[in-house]
Every structure is written in structure tokens, then in C-alpha cells.
Amino acid sequence: MTDSFSNKRDVNELGEFGLIDHLTKEFTTNNPSTILGIGDDAAVIDQGDHLTVISTDMLVEGIHFDMMYTPLKHLGYKSVVVNLSDIYAMNAVPEQITYSLAISNRFSVDALEELYAGIFEACKMYNIDLVGGDTTSSPKGMTISVTAVGKTTKEKIAYRGGAKPGDILCVTGNLGAAYLGLQMLEREKQIYLSNPGIQPDFENQDYVIGRMLKPEAGKAAIEYFDKVNMKPTSMIDISDGLASDLFHICKQSGVGAYVEEGKVPMHPDTETLALKFNLDPITCALNGGEDYELLFTIAEKDLEKVKFMPGVFLIGEIIQASDGIKLHTTGGNIHDIKAQGWNHFDADEDKAAKQN
Ligand code: ADP
Ligand code: MG
Numbered sequence: 001m002t003d004s005f006s007n008k009r010d011v012n013e014l015g016e017f018g019l020i021d022h023l024t025k026e027f028t029t030n031n032p033s034t035i036l037g038i039g040d041d042a043a044v045i046d047q048g049d050h051l052t053v054i055s056t057d058m059l060v061e062g063i064h065f066d067m068m069y070t071p072l073k074h075l076g077y078k079s080v081v082v083n084l085s086d087i088y089a090m091n092a093v094p095e096q097i098t099y100s101l102a103i104s105n106r107f108s109v110d111a112l113e114e115l116y117a118g119i120f121e122a123c124k125m126y127n128i129d130l131v132g133g134d135t136t137s138s139p140k141g142m143t144i145s146v147t148a149v150g151k152t153t154k155e156k157i158a159y160r161g162g163a164k165p166g167d168i169l170c171v172t173g174n175l176g177a178a179y180l181g182l183q184m185l186e187r188e189k190q191i192y193l194s195n196p197g198i199q200p201d202f203e204n205q206d207y208v209i210g211r212m213l214k215p216e217a218g219k220a221a222i223e224y225f226d227k228v229n230m231k232p233t234s235m236i237d238i239s240d241g242l243a244s245d246l247f248h249i250c251k252q253s254g255v256g257a258y259v260e261e262g263k264v265p266m267h268p269d270t271e272t273l274a275l276k277f278n279l280d281p282i283t284c285a286l287n288g289g290e291d292y293e294l295l296f297t298i299a300e301k302d303l304e305k306v307k308f309m310p311g312v313f314l315i316g317e318i319i320q321a322s323d324g325i326k327l328h329t330t331g332g333n334i335h336d337i338k339a340q341g342w343n344h345f346d347a348d349e350d351k352a353a354k355q356n
Contacts, residue, residue: 039252040160041089041237042150051157053150055086061141068192069185072111074213075144076118081217082239083148084126085292088218089237090159091225092152096131097123100145102138126219156231158296161252163234167297169257169316170232170306172221174265175242176281179288180273181205181212207269211291218294220310228305232296241287243325245295247339250318250325253297258326259286259316259337286327286337 024038036044042055059079087094184205236245264285274281298306325337
């Protein structure tokens with residue numbers, strides 16, 4: 001038997017992005033059709049007259065979703081949407097998905113039908129085709145892996161690395177709601193676990209919970225860019241939080257940025273709930289993940305076009321790298337923005353076991 005565990009180095013030392021870099025640094029591309037491999041929301045493949053973009057995401061029970069409060073239909077829908085979000089983030093149109101599933105015998109046919117009802121609804125909503133996948137048994141829980149394929153052109157494709165000083169920083173919708181939705185669900189779960197007789201109190205929290213359980217992807221934004229014949233200079237989807245995803249844009253573009261606190265959009269329910277949980281609303285908007293809005297930059301010449309974009313907010317500006325990544329607070333102060341994001345390895349069972 002091979003022993004992959006002696007002499008082991010902890011993956012937490014590297015973090016998610018450090019680990020990916022570490023494992024893939026020796027890989028170069030061998031095919032000229034591979035325009036872009038690892039490092040953006042999706043890989044980019046040259047097809048001659050157009051580009052194919054491909055993205056994969058995995059969702060693991062206990063890490064990305066909790067069966068205690070995640071309806072399977074919503075899970076099916078969300079698992080597709082989070083992948084489409086990465087395709088839209090390249091300014092591409094998703095067309096196909098494959099769907100792979102590892103399941104323990106805890107899941108009945110009826111339960112899986114529910115999951116697939118959600119997948120079906122997402123395919124219909126976003127006009128995409130389920131074209132394959134894989135199904136296997138698992139000793140424990142459910143793991144989902146979705147691959148999405150989309151189409152765009154060399155003229156339209158938007159990378160993380162194209163932002164320039166003077167560009168305007170924009171976001172397609174309000175932030176922090178999904179994070180507060182998760183806090184609500186977690187709180188009610190704990191109350192239920194300590195006293196199963198108590199019914200959950202979700203009154204007036206439909207909005208934030210909906211943003212957590214059933215997010216939508218940036219289809220409308222991509223359609224708008226096409227309609228007004230413009231493209232962002234850079235783009236990313238906000239899966240890990242505004243701060244973390246802005247860092248990716250700044251790092252890959254070799255620029256800095258500032259965000260104006262007063263311009264960061266938040267739903268009133270997000271603000272109210274943040275205060276109820278003793279959290280600073282702007283911290284939730286900057287670091288809460290899973291909103292799946294698009295964060296993008298535009299050249300100043302396109303400002304008139306973006307001003308009329310439905311639901312869009314102009315939240316800051318791109319500056320020189322040496323000027324850093326800053327928050328201009330409503331009180332007139334300037335703070336560094338730190339990329340906290342999510343580190344899924346923190347929730348790793350192994351680590352939890354070590355701590356216990
Ligand atoms: P996103 O948050 O947009 O889904 P990720 O942060 O998951 O993107 O991934 C960043 C980049 O690293 C992507 O290009 C992705 O394809 C790549 N990547 C992630 N995990 C691996 C892996 N295990 N092996 C190779 N590439 C990976
Ligand atoms: Mg992404």
C-alpha cells in the first residue's frame with residue numbers, strides 16, 4: 001500500500017489558491033488552441049471562428065451545502081447557476097452542462113428527482129442543455145461536479161487581467177445578502193438542534209435566504225453588453241466576496257482600486273440583519289460570498305452606455321498598483337481592503353478532527 005499520509009504537509013499552509021499554483025506550476029500548454037488554461041473564471045479554447053469557454057465547480061455536502069436547510073430542488077438549480085456564473089464572467093453565453101454526482105444510499109429516487117427538477121428548471125431558465133455527466137456511489141453524503149461550456153468571440157471575451165487605471169469599477173447587484181441568508185439558516189439550525197420543538201423563525205427574511213439558496217447568474221448583463229456593443233475591460237463573478245474577487249482583478253491586471261463605501265449596494269434586509277447579528281454591514285458586503293453578481297471594469301468612454309444598464313452600480317475606480325486596494329469610507333477615512341474570502345479548507349473534517 002502506498003502511504004500518501006506520512007511526512008504530510010498541511011494544505012492549509014498554502015491556502016486554496018496557493019495550493020492550485022503549487023500543484024499546477026509545472027504544467028505548460030501543449031496545444032495552440034488552448035488560449036488560456038488555469039487562472040480565470042473559465043478556460044478559453046480557440047475554435048477558429050469562435051472561442052469555447054469551459055468551467056468546472058464542485059459542491060460538497062457539509063462544505064458547500066447543508067441538507068438540513070437546503071431543499072434539493074434549490075440545490076439542483078444553484079449547482080447549475082454557479083457554473084453558468086463563471087461562463088458569463090468571461091462575457092460568454094453558456095450552452096451546455098455536464099452533471100456528475102456521487103451519492104450515498106441515504107438518497108432516495110424521489111430525492112434525486114427533486115434535485116433534477118431544479119437542474120431542469122435552471123436549464124430552461126438559462127436556455128442550456130444537459131449533455132452528460134457521471135453517477136457513482138459515495139460512502140457518505142453527496143458531491144456534485146458540474147462543467148459548463150459556453151461560446152464567445154475574440155472580440156467579446158473579457159478576462160480578469162484587462163483593467164487599467166482610470167477604469168470605472170461596477171457591480172451588477174447588491175452584495176452581502178447571501179451571507180446573511182446563510183447566517184439566518186445556520187442560526188435556526190442551531191436553535192432547532194438544541195430544541196427540535198421550536199419552529200424556525202424566518203419571518204421577513206425571504207430575500208436574504210432566497211439569495212443564499214437560489215442565486216441567479218449574470219445573463220442579463222451579458223445580453224446588455226451585446227445590445228449596446230461594448231465589453232468590460234475586465235470581469236469576474238463574485239463567488240468569494242467583493243474584496244477577494246477584486247483582488248483577483250487587481251492582481252491579474254497589475255493595478256490597484258478604490259471602492260467607495262457609500263456606493264456599495266446593499267439590500268435593506270441585508271443591512272437590518274447585519275446589525276441584528278452585530279456585524280458591520282459593509283464587512284458583510286465586502287467579504288460575504290455567494291452573491292454571484294458580476295464585478296467588472298469599464299473604460300471611461302463606455303460610461304454613458306453603462307449608466308443606463310439596469311441594476312448596475314458604479315462603486316469605485318481602478319488606480320495604480322502602487323496606490324493599493326482601498327475602501328473610502330463614508331466618514332472620509334481610507335482603509336486597506338483585505339481579501340478574506342472563503343477558505344473551504346478551514347471547514348475540512350481533518351482539521352476539525354485535529355482540533356478536537
Ligand atoms: P472560480 O472561483 O471562478 O470558480 P477557482 O477559484 O475555483 O475559480 O479556480 C481558479 C482557477 O484555478 C480556475 O482557472 C480553475 O480552473 C483552476 N483550478 C482550480 N482547482 C484546480 C485543480 N485542482 N487543478 C487544476 N486547476 C484548478
Ligand atoms: Mg468565478
